[in-house]
Amino acid sequence: MATPTPGKHTGQVVATPPVSTPFSSSNHPSHPAFSPHGPRSVVPSPQQVKKSPANSNTMYGYPGGGGHPTNSSFGVGYDSPSAAMALGGVSGLELGLEGMGTPLGGVGHLAVGAGHNGIGGSGRGDEEDRARRLGAVMDILKTSQGRISEKGIQHLATRLGFASIVQDIEIRSRTTSRPVIIAGEAISVDLVFESGLVKTVLLQFPTSPPIVNKHVDRAGEILMRDLEIAGNESPLSKKLDGFAANLEKLAAQDLLGQTNKPFNCFEAIAGIYENLEKLHKWEVEKLRESPDMVGKDQDFLERAVMCTRSGRPVMHERNRLGLSLDYWQEKRRIGQQKDKTKTWALLVECGKKPSAFYTSARVSENWISAEIEKDNVPAEDLLLAAADGPVLDWLEPETTLIPGPDPPKEGDAPRGDVIELVDETTGLRRPEVMFVAKFDPPLVVPGSVVAQLYHIVNMTFDTTQPTAYFDDLLFPRSPEERYSNDGRVIRCEVTVPVFDKDGKKTTQIHKNNLLVEGFEYGYELTELPFSHPRQLVEMLPYLRQYAFTSTLLEKSFGSSSKTFSTEVKKMVVPSTRSAFDSFMEGTLPQKEMTLDVNLKPGPQIRIVFPFAKIPGSNSAYITFDIKHNGVVEVVEENVLDKDTMSESKMLTSADLGKMLEITEDFGILVEYVQRRL
Template sequence: MATPTPSTNTPQKHLAALSSPAPRSVPPINFDSPAVLNMLSEGGVGMGISMSGLGMSQLGLSASQMGRADEDERRRRLESIITMLKGKPGRVSAENITALCGKEGIVVDHEESTDKSNVTLTLVIGNEAMCDIAIAKGNVMSVKLELASDDDIFKDSVSRILYKSLKPPPGVNKINVTLDRFAHNLEKLLRMDKLSAENGGVPVYKAIFKVYNSLRKLFEHEKKMTLAIMDANTPNAGYKAEREVLCKKSGRPRMNAGTCLGLSLEYWMDRRHLIPKKPRESASIKGKEKMDVDSEAADEYSEDIDSDTNRIYSLTIECESSPSSMYTPIRIPDSWLSEAVEKAPDGPDADINNILLNTSQIDWLDPKPTYLEPVAPAGDHDSMNLGNAPGRLPNIRFVARFNPPLVVPWTEYVRITQNVGVEYNPQDLRATTFVGLAIRPGDVDPAMMGTAGGYTPEVRSERNVLVLDKDGKERQTTHANSLYVPKLEYARALESLPFSHPRQLVELLPTLRQYAFTTSLLQHTFVSKAPPPSPKQTSHASPLSPPLTPKETTPARPPLQLDLTLSYTAPSPRLTLQLPHPSSSTALPTDPAALLASLLATTTTTSSPITNRPALKVTLDVLPNADLYITEQNVVPPHADQGRDADVDMDRAHEADELVKQLARALDVCADLGVWGEWLRREVVRRDGGGGSAGR
């Protein structure tokens, strides 16, 4: 057999296959390969775990390939494959749904048509739920959930989510749709039913509904107050009011939002000022046309469809098992809020700060504990059974799961957990940083490197930014971004948080928004998103063909350097942005050697000098509720007439303050550091009378 000709185009990882002791006619097999698992899955029935009829030779295995592995080792490998296949729910089909339910202990009733082309599966999910799935010719036609409770809102929205989990997403062939999403949602329903059964039938669903109803009541009240202070002619007032409450007040509660099964409290949205061209018609002004947010049509928001633009940060409110002696158990009151929703500013129990600021305060209620009924009638024979005694508390607590997990400084992590009654454990301290958790999660965390001097290594990225040139035309420009964290600060990712009262979550939202906004800004700038390969990038050339000679192109202009410095210490993250002045005749090189050469050249020659204008620099703090406060800047020039006329000075000082606030509002609106940097350069050019080279 001829020896393969080496090629520079051959991937290095494929060369190891040439050294296999197996015969060339038998392709080597890798047990970790998804292709092999799919091959084995296709060979079976149902969930694809049957391997009957497959011998070792059919699997591509031979004695020479196995080396000196004995029979026990081969059995162990096969058992590991079978175990892995058993854990995969398989593709969407009536047989696989039945097999999945059998694995979870769910009773399934089949009803087939005469020609067996149509199948209706009835799933009995514990004692609380029943689900009907209609399948016609292999396609899921409908999903209908029935609950023991009479909450139609929850049933309809859960049915919609279960139906979506069984249908292919846009652009995906139905043959590639698996039961993974459906299995995840089914496991959630089973977990809630199991909690109810283990605690004497306590209605876990009802506990979640009561929290939702109270949070929804608070949301509608705050939305109404927000609309009241808006101009009657404000376009998209309903949208703006909703997003204002979502990002600045008590958040937006939604039941079964998007693809998330259960109650979600949404507390932050990226680019909330970006309103779709055709907003939902039901978003009305000042409540004249009440929006039916709980209907199936209103359940769909534009941000659910375009999640990349309007990314949502939310808390999924669930229940979990917890000893009642260790943590406050769940309560099921009629309401967590008073009828008035808010306390009067001058009420008898009003806070002094509310009196001074003439602001209202949420009038939360403190419900009584919810006790369980005895599991059996009391009698002499079980008088010593404390578990059957009346007055037991359920061993269940509320828990909020962060979606996505939120990175906060270590000191904030300790404060947040202590505020909800969780004891601080020093062993929870981990050598992790914001850069390692949020920016470069796949790399070694900078805190683990033992960096001398206690700083985080610089993070670099390049981004294409859409800008307007001096003629008002749109074009793409490249930014070379760098992030520097001068002080090594420990951070921790919040993934879940137990709570006993929804008031605790609402009080935490201003802090959570600080770090959600900071994370969003920096991830958008420094986290690379590899685009899917386009058809033009796919090459079908021979692997032995020489590389193509690139066409000669005009040299691209150097990227604009944006330098960011981050201080992540509580109580407020601080960002400092520095970028070249637009009046600089030549952009400074980003490479240190090239920068030194250019500086030396300007001292010895007079041709093409670099205009040494001071770089633009803005330092801002991200305050609670993601309010931005600029502490230092050189974009808005100071006035030199101070001290002559007090009235003039006051007017000019007020004008300067408003201009500085406008800089912060611009970042709040665009929520993009690259776009904001280009806007700052254009503002400098505009204030200088149109000179310089902004939008270069």
């Protein structure tokens, strides 16, 4: 959903303070040492016991009893555990284990007494404190899935709801091959261990149709890469995190299908992929026929379709299982290696439907017609589609129905499922499953864009949910930074690469000032439900607009830059000799330039920078509008002087916009303008 960036509140682990008063002598059940339901009171040290007003008859919660091991103190007449051990009242091992809460004797009973009847606390508050501490421990454990081993994979499979089986097989080479089989309702993963290392991984979808199994080899390769030991890795340090993330995704889809039989989530997602892939190939061929694309290679055409048309669907790529609809790429106009380029995508999955207001998912291979483009389009539709290209012939598949659940038996707990019966006579119903698009990475957009996206997916946007300002989500404020009615200023310093005519690279220091004008509420998009792939395609122009905007601002004011102080530095004039030495060593001081950037809603961005060739002024400005699909339009500038510029060096405002689209960097654009003009 479109949600603001929440603060992370982690429950603190608070221990019960030590108690130095006498404890109750009543008997209490013991708990395992590290059980989440066990006592959490702190056991007092021997020094604390000595300072306690308790005598030997009440020491550690036991009445005097003639030295009986379970009915007396550590020793008659002794109030010291060390003295008791000397007399054989309790062994050193028992004392050490009991101090950790293990109920082996007096100290174990002490912990129970303090947690239930003692002054250390009891009742509901103690249970809530215990639950908070258990939750904190679980959060810590979730961050790491452990290291790769047979037991580790078995524990992971059990936690995710899979069944796991391990077999021993003796092979001719006298080594032991141990297959580990992980089985769910619609999937199975077969792993083979040899000498403690994973040798093969086989992923299967036994009950799924061919459109699912046609991608199974690629998915198996990803799982194998998650488990294999690379040349620079060690079996002692290789973790299960990557494999666990992919297996958890499979488990979530498998569990949804299991509770909504015979609905197959893998088949539903594969059906969407088949139609988006058919659309993508058609758009690539149509673009190839364009006069502007003559001589362009296949990769260029696919990037152009991905960033301007209906995106590029990929199945099981970037070490991640599932369907991704890629819609934007960093430096999209420059060919780069795919694995080194940041890509924005929508991860298409199935999720549990929370209420009847959401449209149920459908299993179909007919989301768009075979012709792709619609014939005999009405005139009003042609006018609306003139700017966006052809009118696509989307189809509406039939509703997918599944058998209703068995009637509840007497004594069963009430069901919390969303049951939507379509035909009471047959008991057929819609599945409790919906399609979900997850934003990778999450995208920050203004509230007006969120409302438009919700309108596309036929939902109402809740404007009452808490939010933050658009710039605060992009650049979180420090605790010392205060709000001002005059706007917000962010100052950063970046190093900009500069290339001369011969291709030699130098660098230039830019001191950037970002002025945010106008308070606009923003939202961080993490996921959004949808019911038809058409809705995904309709959202893409808005998403590209702000993916490009965030890229521009991040490069000049984000993590790659550094905040600098506004204090005036003392100017040091180097001597001729020191300047010559610096020149010979290649350490000449770098020049600095100040670049002012104004961000307004729209989004509209205005940059102001020093430029000596402007008559009557030493500064230049260019104002850009960032349009849908990341298209840049220059609405105002004072750097292009047509009277003094020759035709061979003639630049237009469209050229400036294209340069920003190519460089995706204000600093590089400014350096280009200063050298070009």
